[in-house]
Amino acid sequence: MIRYELSAVSRALPALSRAFSSAPARHRDLLPTTNSPIVSKLSFFNSVQGNEQIPTYRILDGVGKPLEGAELPEIDEKFARLLYENMQLLPTLDNVLYNVQRQGKISFYMTAHGEEATIVGSAAALEMDDEVLGQYREMGVLLWRGFSIDQVMAQCFGNEEDTSGKGRQMPVHFSSPKHHFHTISSPLATQIPQAAGVAYALRRTPSRSSRSISACFFGEGAASEGDFHAGLMLASTIPSPTLFIARNNGFAISTPSTEQYNGDGIASRGPGYGIDTIRVDGNDILAVISAVREGRKRCFNQGRAVLIEAMSYRVGHHSTSDDSFAYRPRAEVEDKKRIDNPITRFRLFMESRGWWDADAETELKARLKADVMKAFKRAESLKRCELKELFTDVYGGQEPWNITEQREELTGLLRKYGQIWEPWRDELTKFRNNGQELIKEK
Amino acid sequence: MVSRLALSRLAPVLNVARPPSSLASRRVLRGVRPYSTSENDNTMTVRDALNLAMEEEMLRDETVFILGEEVARYNGAYKVTKGLMDKFGEKRVVDTPITEMGFAGLAVGAALQGLRPICEFMTFNFAMQAIDQIVNSAGKTYYMSGGNVPCPVVFRGPNGAAAGVAAQHSQDYAAWYGSVPGLKVVSPWSAEDCKGLLKSAIRDPNPVVFLENEMLYGVSFPMSQEAMSDNFLLPIGKCKVEREGTDVTLVGHSKMVTHCMEAAEALAKEDIKAEVINLRSIRPLDIDTIIKSVKKTNRLVIVEGGFPAFGVGSEICAQIVESEAFDYLDAPVERVTGADVPTPYATNLEALAFPDTPLIVKVAKRALYRTN
Numbered sequence: 001m002i003r004y005e006l007s008a009v010s011r012a013l014p015a016l017s018r019a020f021s022s023a024p025a026r027h028r029d030l031l032p033t034t035n036s037p038i039v040s041k042l043s044f045f046n047s048v049q050g051n052e053q054i055p056t057y058r059i060l061d062g063v064g065k066p067l068e069g070a071e072l073p074e075i076d077e078k079f080a081r082l083l084y085e086n087m088q089l090l091p092t093l094d095n096v097l098y099n100v101q102r103q104g105k106i107s108f109y110m111t112a113h114g115e116e117a118t119i120v121g122s123a124a125a126l127e128m129d130d131e132v133l134g135q136y137r138e139m140g141v142l143l144w145r146g147f148s149i150d151q152v153m154a155q156c157f158g159n160e161e162d163t164s165g166k167g168r169q170m171p172v173h174f175s176s177p178k179h180h181f182h183t184i185s186s187p188l189a190t191q192i193p194q195a196a197g198v199a200y201a202l203r204r205t206p207s208r209s210s211r212s213i214s215a216c217f218f219g220e221g222a223a224s225e226g227d228f229h230a231g232l233m234l235a236s237t238i239p240s241p242t243l244f245i246a247r248n249n250g251f252a253i254s255t256p257s258t259e260q261y262n263g264d265g266i267a268s269r270g271p272g273y274g275i276d277t278i279r280v281d282g283n284d285i286l287a288v289i290s291a292v293r294e295g296r297k298r299c300f301n302q303g304r305a306v307l308i309e310a311m312s313y314r315v316g317h318h319s320t321s322d323d324s325f326a327y328r329p330r331a332e333v334e335d336k337k338r339i340d341n342p343i344t345r346f347r348l349f350m351e352s353r354g355w356w357d358a359d360a361e362t363e364l365k366a367r368l369k370a371d372v373m374k375a376f377k378r379a380e381s382l383k384r385c386e387l388k389e390l391f392t393d394v395y396g397g398q399e400p401w402n403i404t405e406q407r408e409e410l411t412g413l414l415r416k417y418g419q420i421w422e423p424w425r426d427e428l429t430k431f432r433n434n435g436q437e438l439i440k441e442k
Numbered sequence: 443m444v445s446r447l448a449l450s451r452l453a454p455v456l457n458v459a460r461p462p463s464s465l466a467s468r469r470v471l472r473g474v475r476p477y478s479t480s481e482n483d484n485t486m487t488v489r490d491a492l493n494l495a496m497e498e499e500m501l502r503d504e505t506v507f508i509l510g511e512e513v514a515r516y517n518g519a520y521k522v523t524k525g526l527m528d529k530f531g532e533k534r535v536v537d538t539p540i541t542e543m544g545f546a547g548l549a550v551g552a553a554l555q556g557l558r559p560i561c562e563f564m565t566f567n568f569a570m571q572a573i574d575q576i577v578n579s580a581g582k583t584y585y586m587s588g589g590n591v592p593c594p595v596v597f598r599g600p601n602g603a604a605a606g607v608a609a610q611h612s613q614d615y616a617a618w619y620g621s622v623p624g625l626k627v628v629s630p631w632s633a634e635d636c637k638g639l640l641k642s643a644i645r646d647p648n649p650v651v652f653l654e655n656e657m658l659y660g661v662s663f664p665m666s667q668e669a670m671s672d673n674f675l676l677p678i679g680k681c682k683v684e685r686e687g688t689d690v691t692l693v694g695h696s697k698m699v700t701h702c703m704e705a706a707e708a709l710a711k712e713d714i715k716a717e718v719i720n721l722r723s724i725r726p727l728d729i730d731t732i733i734k735s736v737k738k739t740n741r742l743v744i745v746e747g748g749f750p751a752f753g754v755g756s757e758i759c760a761q762i763v764e765s766e767a768f769d770y771l772d773a774p775v776e777r778v779t780g781a782d783v784p785t786p787y788a789t790n791l792e793a794l795a796f797p798d799t800p801l802i803v804k805v806a807k808r809a810l811y812r813t814n
Contacts (some may be wrong), residue, residue, distance in 0.1 A: 185578065
C-alpha cells in the first residue's frame with residue numbers, strides 16, 4: 001500500500017525522479033510526508049548557499065559608481081533629487097530633535113543616522129498606499145509620504161496638533177492612517193505577525209487586494225523575538241502579501257549582531273519559511289529601491305511573504321537613553337561615517353550624472369535646517385491637547401461607567417481647586433482651553 | 443476517536459490512562475451529540491449557542507472571520523466552530539499553525555486593518571503566549587493612536603479549570619484581563635448569555651476577551667423565543683439577577699453560577715432566600731446591580747473558579763466596601779474561590795480545590811450566622 005502511494009508520488013513528479021536517477025547515491029524512494037530525496041551518505045549542512053555566505057546585492061560602489069553589469073532602477077534627475085532631499089531631511093531632523101531631547105524639552109528620541117538609504121529607498125519603492133508597519137526608526141517613510149515636519153514636531157512634543165496620538169505616545173511613535181502608516185508599538189516585534197494580519201485583510205478587501213501589500217520593518221534584534229518567527233510563518237502558510245524588511249544595522253541597543261545570531265544573518269531564515277529572500281546593501285539606495293520593487297512584485301505574484309535583509313550600520317546611538325561609546329569605539333563609528341556613508345554615496349552618484357553640485361548641497365542644507373528650526377519653534381509654543389482627552393479613546397462606543405466616574409471626579413476637583421490652588425492653576429494653562437472644556441462639562 | 447476529540451495538544455497527557463483524562467474526552471464527545479436542537483426547540487447547549495452566534499454574525503457582516511488552531515477542517519478542538527467552514531469557506535474560517543502569539547498577532551493586524559476577527563484559543567491557558575498581543579497591542583492601540591485606529595477583535599476560548607488536565611490547563615484568567623483598561627472581558631454562563639454576549643462582542647468596536655468554560659459546552663439551557671432571534675444582543679457590562687432573594691447575595695460568573703443556583707435551591711429548603719447574580723461581564727463590571735442587591739440582602743458571598751488573590755472576588759469586595767453598600771453589610775463579605783495552589787492533578791484533590799455547591803451553602807449560612 002505504502003509502496004503504491006510512493007510510486008504515485010514519483011509519477012506525479014517526473015522532473016524530480018529524473019533528478020534522482022542521475023545521482024547514483026540517491027534512491028527512488030520517498031518518505032510518506034515529504035519529497036526529500038533519500039541518500040545513503042551521512043552529511044550535515046549548515047548553510048542555504050552551499051558553503052558560501054548569502055551574497056549581498058549592490059548597485060553603487062562606495063564612491064557612487066555603478067558596479068559592472070549592475071542594472072540601475074528607473075531613475076531620473078527629479079526622482080533622484082527627491083530621494084536625496086528626503087535622505088538629507090532625516091539627519092537634519094535627527095540632529096535638532098536629538099539636541100532638543102538633551103535640553104530636556106522632549107523625553108526621548110531615536111535617530112536614523114546611517115540608515116537613511118534603507119528607509120528612504122524602501123519608502124520610495126513602495127506604493128503610497130501600501131500599509132507600513134514600522135518598528136520605530138522609520139520616520140523617513142512617513143516624511144516620504146507627505147507627513148509634514150510640523151506633524152513630526154507635534155508628535156515628538158505631544159502637543160495639541162499631534163495627529164498620531166493626542167500626545168499619548170513617546171516621541172517617534174507615529175501613527176497615521178491617512179499615510180497608511182500603522183501605530184508604532186513599543187514592545188518589540190509585535191508588528192511582525194500583525195503585518196501578516198494586515199496583508200490578510202488587504203487580500204480580503206476587493207478594492208485593495210490587487211493594489212496594496214503590507215510592508216513590515218524591524219531590526220535584526222527584533223528578529224530574535226518569537227513574534228518574528230510566528231509572523232513569517234503565518235505570512236507564508238496563510239499566504240498573504242507581506243514584505244518583511246529587516247534593517248540589520250549591526251546593533252540591538254548594545255548587543256552586536258554577531259551575538260544576536262549564530263547563523264547567516266536574518267536572510268538565512270527566509271528559505272526556512274519557504275519565502276523569496278534577498279540580502280541587500282542597505283547603504284546603497286538604488287539597490288534598496290530595486291530589491292524592494294522586485295520584492296513587492298513577488299509579494300503580488302505569489303500572494304505570499306518576501307524577506308529583504310538590508311545591511312547597514314547604526315551610526316547614531318540606539319536612542320537618547322543609550323551611550324553607544326560604552327560598547328563600541330568612537331573611531332569605529334567615525335570610520336563608518338566617513339568610509340560608507342549612504343548619503344555621500346548617493347550624492348557622488350548624482351554628481352557623476354551632473355544632477356547635483358556643491359551649491360545645491362549648501363542651498364538644501366540651509367533650507368532644511370530653516371524648515372526644521374521653524375517647525376521646532378512653533379511646536380514648542382503650542383499647548384497640549386484638551387485635558388479631557390485623558391479619558392477619551394480608552395473605549396470606542398459607549399463610555400463605561402469607570403471612565404465616566406474618573407472624569408467626573410477630576411472635573412469636581414478642578415472646579416473646586418483649579419483656580420484657587422496655584423500649582424493646578426499653572427498646570428491648567430498648559431492645556432488647550434486651559435482645561436475649561438473639562439471643567440465646564442456637565 | 444475519543445482521543446482525537448480531546449485536545450490534540452494535550453494528547454501526551456491524555457494518553458496516560460487515568461480516569462480524569464477519559465472523563466475529559468467523554469465530556470467533549472457527549473457535547474457533540476446534542477448539536478441539533480431539534481429534540482427540543484426551547485433548549486440549546488452552550489456550544490450550539492456560541493456556534494449560532496458566530497454563524498449569524500458572519501452572515502450579517504462580511505468582515506467577520508474566525509481563525510485559530512483546528513477551527514476549520516477539524517471543527518475546533520471543542521467543536522464550537524462546527525460546520526462553519528462548510529458554510530463560509532476556508533477564507534473566513536482559517537486554520538493556523540500552532541503559534542498563539544502568531545495568530546493572535548495576525549488577528550490584531552487584521553482588526554487594525556478593518557476586519558472583525560474572532561480569534562479562538564484552544565484554551566486561554568495557551569493564550570498566555572499571546573498575552574502581549576492582547577494586552578499591549580489590542581488593548582491599547584485605540585487609545586495610543588489618539589482614537590485613530592480601533593481594534594475590533596474577539597479573543598475567545600475555554601477558560602477556567604477543566605477536569606483532569608492539571609495545573610497548566612486549569613486556571614481562570616478573568617482577573618488577568620479584567621485589570622486591563624482598553625479590554626472588555628465577558629464570562630458568560632448560560633446558552634442565552636453565550637449567544638447574546640458573543641454577538642455583542644463581535645459587533646463591539648473594542649477588543650473583547652470572551653471567556654468560555656469547557657465544562658459548560660455540552661450543558662443545555664432553556665432559550666427564550668427572543669434569544670432565538672438573529673438580532674438578540676445582550677449588553678456587555680450588565681449582570682443578570684438569575685434568582686431574586688432577600689437574605690443573602692451570591693455573585694458568580696461562568697460555571698460558578700450553576701453552583702450558586704444549586705446553592706440557592708438548597709438554601710431555600712431552609713427558608714433562606716438567596717439572590718443569585720450572574721456577573722456576565724468582568725470588565726466593565728456592573729457594580730451597581732451588586733450594590734443594589736447588597737442593600738437589600740445585607741450579605742454578600744462572591745463565588746469564583748479562580749485563585750483568591752487579586753481576583754474578581756477581591757475586586758468586587760473592594761468596590762462594595764468603598765461604596766454606600768458598606769453601611770448595609772450585616773456580615774463580612776465572603777469570597778469562595780479556588781484554592782491558592784497550582785491546580786492538583788489527582789482527581790480527589792482537584793475536586794477539593796474548587797468551590798462546589800455544598801461549600802457555597804456552608805459559606806452563605808456562615809454569612810447569615812446560621813453555623814459556626
